[in-house]
Amino acid sequence: MEMAIVLPVLVALAFGIIDFSRVFNAELQISQAAREGARLAALADGGANYTKTDVRNRALAAAPAPGFGTTAPTIPDGDITLCQHSPGRLDTSSVKVSYSFAGIFWSQNISQTAVMRCGG
Template sequence: MTTRKKERGAVAVEMAILLPLLLLILVGIIEFGRVLNVQVSLTQAAREGARYAAVNYDKGGLNVSGVALAAAPSLNGLGVTVTDNASSCKPGSNVKVTTSVSLTSMSGFLDAGFFGSPGLFPMNLKGEGVMRCGG
């Protein structure tokens, strides 16, 4: 019975040592999933913008940026920049749409300067879409 009482404190100490490590791994998994989601959404938005510009190149007043951002609603509020060369699109040439964002950390654990480290965030992500004008 005396050995059980002595081990109770050991379990608490082990948990106190392992819990921060487990939480850091959990936060890392969440941050990685978010970065992956934003990267896929940026690429999808760029492809949709390029497709829109390639099909509607001969119409005036193309809103490539609006179409690209509407194609990826998960990017709302992130400050995404959309650049394109749709104005110079002619049959047989390519239109290129680029989406980019400087993504900050949700948790702050992986930011620059946290724990005195260079950090992973802010992370600059970019998506590209290229299509031939006029199909």
Template sequence: MSKTSERGAAAVEFALLAPVLIMLLLGIMEFGRAYNVQISLSSAAREGVRVMAIGNDTTAARTAAKNAATALQPPLADANISISPAVCTAGAQVTFTISYTLATMTGIAGPFPLQGKGVMVCGG
């Protein structure tokens, strides 16, 4: 076998494997981004529920969650946040939930619905 036919075989093998390798790389990037946003949502929900449990103020809790997740694009809106119950009575549990839909960079998969949730005892 000559060197030119071996070069041709290598080019064909690369042409067959290149799309698979590119898809793997893009998948790793999308998963890493989604994981980072999930961590941001969980942290923002934890901050929001902490403010709600201590101060019993839904506006301050929503603002605290938004401030904790400033890296999100598009940013969090009030429609993304739900607080249950709306009034925090001492000894009861309050649940702070953030629902967010993450658009993908590549458009291949998604969008990904993500959720951050925090639960804490009121007045504690």
């Protein structure tokens, strides 16, 4: 009798821990992807002529499977700000990475924005 009461609680707890671990992994990967993209976008003014496609590809390479999922994050062109060829002292680049996490118990949209001063 005790097993019938305790087992569902223990199973729900175990799956809750797994789900939380997956969402935490997704959050970390999305954050790293935004930083990688912002770093490349900050170097765009250094004669390297990086494009938004280059920045997007670098960011997506940093987060191949967030939360051990099968879908990739999204980075629209409007969420990428490249540095200009002659940036000011306080100019910045930014990249916003979004991901739709689908878990066992909950689903949520995760987004991270990274900002970096131009010139690296």
